[in-house]
Amino acid sequence: MSQSCAIVSCQEISRVLCYCCNKNLCLNHLSNHRGLSNDQPNSLTDQINILNDQLNRLNIEKLVDDSRLKLDKWRDNSLKKVHHFYENKCEELDRYYAKQLRQQKKEVDQLYKKLSEINEKQDTIQEDSINELETMIVDVKQKINDIEQKLIPINTRPLSIDNSLISIGEIKIQGFDLKTLLSPYQTCHFSENSGFALASNDEFLLIDLNHDLCLFDKNLTIIKQSIWNYGAIHDICWSSALASFIVITEKSKAFLVNGNDLSIDSIEEMQNHLWMSCTCSNSLLYLASLSNAIIEFSLLPSFYYRRRWDPPxxxxxxxxxxxxxxxxxxxxxxxxxxxxxxAHLIVRSLTNFNQLFSIRLDMRNLSYYLPIRCCPLKNNEWLVVEANTSQLFHVVEDGKLEGKLTYDKSPYNAVLFGSNILVIRTDATIHFHQILH
Structure with missing residues (x-):
């Protein structure tokens, strides 16, 4: 049976089948179709030629130089930290020798005092006192010689650099999976009942330990330690806007802790409220009070109250x-x-405080005193840790429970450290878990 021409407006009977596009054409449209078929490869050739020219015009050296600016900045910042660490150790060395010299100066002064006592009693024979003084002189001389001739032992380790500190190319971030949670690759032990607060930025982890604030790096090494004399800590959060940690205490106080030197400043605008929990989003701070109110503060350009939500x-x-x-x-x-x-995990929008979802978590025997903490994860996911029954709950973006795990010890708190380290704090340990991607 004959077929019509494939051109919609043509009523002629087709005479030819084009093997390129598998269309039936009449003789009149065959010539036009042949021209179009010839033009199409030419057009594709032109497009490829344009791409080739564009590729040849690329200035690779400029691209590399521009990209290296970020590496150069990382290098400069790293060198500053190394120099700062070196300067601190130099100051520590100065203090050590100054202390040694002060001690020997005291002992030399004692020798003068002893000699003066002997001279005052020249009318009596003091052979024992003279022998004692001679022994003291020999002892002090040996100590001074030791200081002069024997350098203080300085134990150093080569600076190890983790190759994963810098990743070149796009990083494929997969979802967190409790089933692939590995055993901790490092653990820090400390005395029990020393608190459960912790917070992190991309570089450091801040923990309260036995009335001290300790700043750890990713090797679980204490970089900085400072005495904390402001009462038991309820919570800590990191403010990227202020480049500082925010600490709230049981004494209705709030403090700014510098992320580098741990210097402490009081936040007067937030005093005299019993804050229980805190968290930051960009330049905003959110606090939960004992009365179950949530208060929003602006951090920049200064601290000031913005909004408040109360029960119900x-x-x-x-x-x-x-x-x-x-x-x-x-x-x-x-x-x-x-x-x-x-217990429920309820997630709300910060724009209008509307509830996005609520999920009931299967917890048994809730404790008023033991913590239930929420750790934000990548991809708008959440990890909830519950200390009383040692449960971990993984909730994904749409509010579904993705996984559940019983931890080997009661988890008091958890925080994501960088992109691939999960830190879990128990009553007497801090565990570093590697997250697989």
């Missing part, structure tokens, strides 16, 4: 907010009903 918006009458955490313009609340042993 934050939680119902018989509920209690155990923790809050920010993650990409979202605020997570851990809300517990102790009488019914029920």
């Amino acid at each position: 918006i934050t939680c119902k009458k018989d509920e209690f907010i155990k923790d809050i955490a920010c993650n990409n313009e979202k605020l997570a609340l851990i809300v517990a009903i102790f009488s019914d042993n029920i």
